[in-house]
Amino acid sequence: MNREPILQVDNLTKLYAAGKGCEAVSFDLYPGEVLGIVGESGSGKSTLLNCLSVRLAPDEGDIHYLTRADEWVNLYGLSESRQRHLQRTEWGIVHQHPRDGLRMGVSAGANIGERLMATGERHYGNLRQTAQSWMNDVELDIARIDDKPTTYSGGMQQRLQIARNLVTHPRLVFMDEPTGGLDVSVQARLLDLLRQLVTEMNLAVVIVTHDLAVARLLAQRLIVMRHGRVVETGLTDQVLDDPQHAYTQLLVSSVLTS
Amino acid sequence: MQTMIEVQGLTKVFTLHNQGAIKLPVFNGIDFVAKQGECTVLFGESGSGKSTLLRSLYANYLPTSGSIVVRHRGEMTALTGASSQTLLEIRRETIGYVSQFLRVIPRVATLDVVAQPLRERGVNVATAHAKAAELLEQLYIPERLWSLPPGTFSGGEQQRVNIARGFIVDYPILLLDEPTASLDQRNAAVVVDLIRQARNRGTAVVGIFHDAEVRDAVADQIFHVNPDRQEDSLFTDERVPA
Numbered sequence: 001m002n003r004e005p006i007l008q009v010d011n012l013t014k015l016y017a018a019g020k021g022c023e024a025v026s027f028d029l030y031p032g033e034v035l036g037i038v039g040e041s042g043s044g045k046s047t048l049l050n051c052l053s054v055r056l057a058p059d060e061g062d063i064h065y066l067t068r069a070d071e072w073v074n075l076y077g078l079s080e081s082r083q084r085h086l087q088r089t090e091w092g093i094v095h096q097h098p099r100d101g102l103r104m105g106v107s108a109g110a111n112i113g114e115r116l117m118a119t120g121e122r123h124y125g126n127l128r129q130t131a132q133s134w135m136n137d138v139e140l141d142i143a144r145i146d147d148k149p150t151t152y153s154g155g156m157q158q159r160l161q162i163a164r165n166l167v168t169h170p171r172l173v174f175m176d177e178p179t180g181g182l183d184v185s186v187q188a189r190l191l192d193l194l195r196q197l198v199t200e201m202n203l204a205v206v207i208v209t210h211d212l213a214v215a216r217l218l219a220q221r222l223i224v225m226r227h228g229r230v231v232e233t234g235l236t237d238q239v240l241d242d243p244q245h246a247y248t249q250l251l252v253s254s255v256l257t258s
Numbered sequence: 259m260q261t262m263i264e265v266q267g268l269t270k271v272f273t274l275h276n277q278g279a280i281k282l283p284v285f286n287g288i289d290f291v292a293k294q295g296e297c298t299v300l301f302g303e304s305g306s307g308k309s310t311l312l313r314s315l316y317a318n319y320l321p322t323s324g325s326i327v328v329r330h331r332g333e334m335t336a337l338t339g340a341s342s343q344t345l346l347e348i349r350r351e352t353i354g355y356v357s358q359f360l361r362v363i364p365r366v367a368t369l370d371v372v373a374q375p376l377r378e379r380g381v382n383v384a385t386a387h388a389k390a391a392e393l394l395e396q397l398y399i400p401e402r403l404w405s406l407p408p409g410t411f412s413g414g415e416q417q418r419v420n421i422a423r424g425f426i427v428d429y430p431i432l433l434l435d436e437p438t439a440s441l442d443q444r445n446a447a448v449v450v451d452l453i454r455q456a457r458n459r460g461t462a463v464v465g466i467f468h469d470a471e472v473r474d475a476v477a478d479q480i481f482h483v484n485p486d487r488q489e490d491s492l493f494t495d496e497r498v499p500a
Binding site for chain 2: 003030188189191192195199216217220221233234235237238241242244245246249250253
């Protein structure tokens with residue numbers, strides 16, 4: 001793992017009310033590292049993710065990001081167009097509901113190709129070929145490349161959303177409950193896929209989940225949040241097997257085992 | 259022989275915050291050293307804290323006080339208080355751990371499960387698969403099972419997959435938590451062989467073995483965890499040096 005982080009978060013705060021939102025969050029993220037953010041609903045996980053991915057301006061704090069060009073930038077010091085450019089070319093955002101991340105009105109192939117076009121690719125043949133190859137990677141039937149995502153099942157839509165995000169070879173991916181609404185059998189497949197892609201592409205990932213099993217399988221490191229604050233951080237297996245904070249202990253002991 | 263692990267004054271107390279903050283002391287002020295090319299067996303009755311100690315050596319459990327220092331990239335490096343980055347690096351390069359239970363992503367094929375630690379170190383697929391196949395063969399896992407996920411295997415088979423995965427990298431330090439627990443004699447003998455080979459390569463092995471035969475076959479040093487706790491039970495076991 002590289003010694004230099006790709007993202008540095010310092011004292012990030014976004015509060016809607018006391019204990020609502022996220023407060024004084026600091027961490028570093030390294031290339032190739034998957035950081036899990038866990039906690040109950042309303043603990044501020046999604047607020048934090050939105051702040052990190054420059055979709056929600058924080059009240060306080062800084063986020064520094066190391067660009068592909070090896071330049072440190074202060075994300076909220078950038079112009080809006082520069083922020084959007086980063087989002088499109090260097091980042092991926094995988095939403096919990098695929099319809100928030102997909103364009104439902106255009107074909108699957110166009111959904112994948114669109115992001116590529118944003119980075120300058122114009123050749124139709126290349127676009128289509130890349131789209132096919134990505135459909136293959138995420139185990140979607142290539143024969144359905146011209147179908148709209150509305151005709152896809154939830155699991156297929158989620159895989160399409162992942163392909164759409166990864167096609168531009170992002171360096172940093174934000175995921176909000178990526179396996180949330182999915183059937184367990186589909187979940188396992190998706191987890192395996194994500195794990196492989198993360199390793200192969202050396203992605204840095206911030207993944208928000210309330211599913212501790214998902215966190216255990218994907219994340220090397222965990223942040224546990226409660227009432228907007230970080231109550232515990234550490235290696236994933238250490239946090240889950242030997243939780244130190246009362247809330248983490250409650251969280252871990254509340255999981256149903258089959 | 260070089261010191262690979264040095265434990266000083268290690269104390270572990272579990273605090274159960276949701277059960278009235280009850281405190282469960284496990285061990286207090288443990289000191290021990292594990293050396294290159296030696297196998298240290300942690301000994302003590304069930305509940306004496308052997309597994310807790312072993313897990314602490316892997317930074318899976320967080321010690322309450324005391325220190326654990328391991329030789330990593332030639333330098334003695336503290337596990338206690340180390341950053342997550344350092345711990346992950348130490349786990350990738352220096353310390354291997356074979357737990358009692360296999361925990362993997364449901365759909366992944368056995369061969370990939372075993373090859374994974376090598377892949378994470380950047381070894382190519384072909385080489386990693388070849389090494390994985392060699393180990394699986396040695397551990398009598400029939401080839402027709404290699405392409406299947408191990409989730410449906412028997413307890414003993416899963417255990418052997420786990421062992422193959424643990425031994426696929428030549429870690430300088432190897433931690434074993436009852437690797438022979440659900441194995442028959444033939445397979446236990448293979449594990450004993452693997453441990454001896456690792457030791458001869460210079461690996462510092464630290465393990466828990468309930469099977470007295472296996473223990474006798476591999477132990478260079480026996481470390482008694484919490485001897486005070488078991489005065490009335492196993493203390494008279496003659497295999498244990500005073």
